[in-house]
Amino acid sequence: MNLTIRQLQAFREVMRTGSVSEAAKILGRTQPAVSSMIAGLENELGVEMFKRQRGRLVKKPEAEYFLTEVDAILNHLSTTVRTMKEIGKLKKGRLRIACMPAASQFMIPRLIAKFLEDKPNINVSLMMRTSAVIEEWLTSQQFDVGLAETPPLNHALHTKIFNLKCLCALRSDDPLSSKKVITAKDLSNLPLATLNEGHPNKLATEDAFRKEKSILNQRFEVRNFQPALKLVEEKLCYCICDPMSASGYLDNQGGFTKLLFKPFEPYVGLSVSILQPAHRPPSLLAEMFVDKLTEELNKLIEQYG
Amino acid sequence: MNLTIRQLQAFREVMRTGSVSEAAKILGRTQPAVSSMIAGLENELGVEMFKRQRGRLVKKPEAEYFLTEVDAILNHLSTTVRTMKEIGKLKKGRLRIACMPAASQFMIPRLIAKFLEDKPNINVSLMMRTSAVIEEWLTSQQFDVGLAETPPLNHALHTKIFNLKCLCALRSDDPLSSKKVITAKDLSNLPLATLNEGHPNKLATEDAFRKEKSILNQRFEVRNFQPALKLVEEKLCYCICDPMSASGYLDNQGGFTKLLFKPFEPYVGLSVSILQPAHRPPSLLAEMFVDKLTEELNKLIEQYG
DNA sequence: ATGACTCCATAGATTTTTTTTATGGATAGT
């Protein structure tokens, strides 16, 4: 097949205007250029589209039929091109994000909101799941981007690791609030809210207390830090929480806040990762979002050390 | 929009094979040619379709989406082109024929059959109507070709006129069958089957008898000559019929025939025309059919005329 | 009828685009 899109466009314009000269003007070419495009078209298809009578072109039935097809084809092409250009400018697209609970409360929604500010036609789906499920979903390429606790090495996943330092949450009127840094010793035997048994954060906290030979008095066991912080607000306990939850809490309280977050020692870490399917390059959209997310996490690390 | 079909084809092939080099082989181009087509495509759309990693191209999600559209477009285009080429070779198309009774019995169907011998996919519709209706249908461009008694001059119609000479039908065992030419005098007062009052053929026949001062003894009045010839077969009458009906009758009897058709004098004419919509060039198919029909009518004139 | 216009097709010159040849860097397999 040896047709060109320009020939089809020229044909359509000639059909519309009924004249080679007129079509040429509209297409921004000279009349002979259009004339020869039409001739080439007729030649290629082996069909005479116009009768040349009295110096004019008169459409033949064959041309009418061809026009309907050409018109559909050109329209389809041009909407496709438009869509692609919008994708290129991040104006259109789809982004599937899977996210661990700690970040899904405030951080990710806020980030998405900001990311979508100038992108009204992007379709985003956000799912909150445990890190293990997120890992699985990313591996099977059902999602574009995941944020989860760093999973064991998995060659089907591209992981970008961030080591976050957990903080101690306490009321601003707490006696300890004057200290710059809270230590395990400070909290020895004081009531604590922790995550469930076996969670990396819980384990790391236990380690920290053991290292300092302090007593971990676990008063509450919670699934994520959202409710834990409420308990701290009520003066019922302390908690060693990750900085994403902390920053989410602070942002959400809008300046007026009952809680303080202080550095905690010894180090209680939380290793989270941005996950992407390996062996499948990300869409431009995913790439941009990952950039934003990376930026955000680095800001968090910088801020809380 | 500045894409070319070749770019789309190249893109599709690269997606299919996963390789520029492979696609180049299949497309019959060199690898750099394909490489630059893809580059041009990406550039034009502002979207990176492939990630160049480890010396290979890896498809991005954007490319998958684009492929589905491109594939649909190219398929639509290629079937359209194929159809047009078939139209060009008269393998496909539509032909609407309207035809007067005299010709619709045998002549036109036979002609259509022959015309369609090598055209299995042509769609033909044949309607038999009175000449007045045919004229109207052709004027309103509902039909491509008409065959009717010559209508009054009509600028919306292109007419090709044929003057046919009517013949006298008689049994082969009739006493008159030895004569080379039958005259009105021969038939004076003998029973005749004629068309209905007011029909041009009837008028012309009356004229002929009047001119020869013979008596027209109308025994039967019929709508067309088909039944009239049956009556002649039964020895009930004679009739002055048009050569289309005559030739149709003869063809249909397959050599073994009870009737003879002799020249009749004085001249009783029937003026028929091939009608086509003016101001609208005919399809190639219509043109070809009109040629065949013209040929057939000229043969008739030559044979009887 | 004639002259002024407009239409489309053609030819040759020219510009633009595409394709090729040649080459180099990167990667994977042996």
Add this chain to the structure above:
DNA sequence: ACTATCCATAAAAAAAATCTATGGAGTCAT
């Protein structure tokens, strides 16, 4: 380390599209 394969790039060559110029043919108004 050697070889083969992949893709990108640059310059040269080839091909295609477009332009200018022109001519024939028809229309319209005078």
